[in-house]
Amino acid sequence: MTYLIPIIILAGCGLLAGVLLTIAAKVFYVKTDERVAKISEALPQANCGACGFAGCSDYANAVVNSGAATNLCRPGGADAAGKIAEILGVAAAEVVPMTAVVHCNGNCDATSPQFDFDGVQSCKAVKRFYNGSGTCKYGCIGLGDCVDICEHDAISIVNGVAKVTPLLCGACGQCAEVCPNKLISIKPLSGHVDVLCSSKDNGKITKQSCSNGCIGCKMCEKKCASEAIKVIDFHAVIDYNKCISCGECVKVCPVKAIHSCMVAAEQKD
């Protein structure tokens, strides 16, 4: 009996609580739209926030209840957009495949460190310490904060510089956010001409610190037929809305700071 009474009392309390909760759940039942759960399932559940909502479930909610566009999920791409459209019964919106690109080519052959950094091995820490350890203060630090945050394993450090594999990239933009030098941007996969330099120093200083850097000579700007390329703060910037990917700027650049990443783009298609 010493053992039985406590067991009975506890079991009784539990049972009573269970019954009460069941009744409450029936009384306060909230009708949820089943499409929200279905869309949530169709999304990759990366919770990256690239769509502009707090997470996958939040986006699913917004699609159903406040009419958010169906093609905002970047990691899911056309696949997810198609599924969402199917669930909602609307025509699938066109999805422009995007990818991240690192605007720096200051690898170990082109530039050198200014000092050795022995502290915490992260780009953020180095950046706080005298603005970074490299000779060029705008370039890739190469300790891989972006590699750590990438959920798609799309970034790797090659010869001291972060490189994105467009084939794997989900274009969620988390790397762009974490890079202390803001070197990474998200661009359409089809526009495959990239300026791989972000130096805001003038041509002379850039030339001294990195042999792959853009010197701001404006040769590309003059050559570009569609006026898509502009030199801003001593480095070229491409407007992908105008760029026709003709590759003329790649040929004309005297320091080879503009690259064509065509091969990677074709692989993804």
Next chain:
Amino acid sequence: MKSLLIILLSAMLTDNFVLAKFMGICPFLGVSKKLDSASGMGIAVTFVMICATMVTYPIHHGILVPNGLEYFDTVVFILVIALFVQLVETMLKKCIPSLYSSLGVYLPLITTNCAVLGVTVLNIDNNYSFIQSIVNALGAGLGFMLALVIFSGVRKKMEYADIPETFKGVPATLIAASIVSVSFMGFSGLFS
């Protein structure tokens, strides 16, 4: 009547559960960012405290004590608290969905909020009568809400303050919380 008022005020001010007894720090730091969610959380916790006291008191004196099962207090009380938290959650989901989403994970966390369990256990320990217990729970809940509301005001000011890089975020919040706590020490000895 006078003793009830003293219990109410001392539970609110001198023995404030958050700032003097340091219970329920997790929701105190988590939900005090905005005034409306802070007051919502305060009301939810007060509701759970009063309901839990109303049920745990008879359970303790009616069922557990006659059977010599006082050691069962904690287990049964947690069960009762969990039940009421679940009830509040379903009710909020139906009636105030915006508050439900802004409270987020802190709502189910009331279950493990030691302030709620603390109230029910302290009522038994202090040999309060049924009415006194409920007044004590009300005072504790109001005190919790008071602390949250005051602190949400402090945090609003802190958003515009120029805080050194090292202290930004949680460290500055904890320092501010300790200063608010020190200010509540001014009430000590008021009702003794």
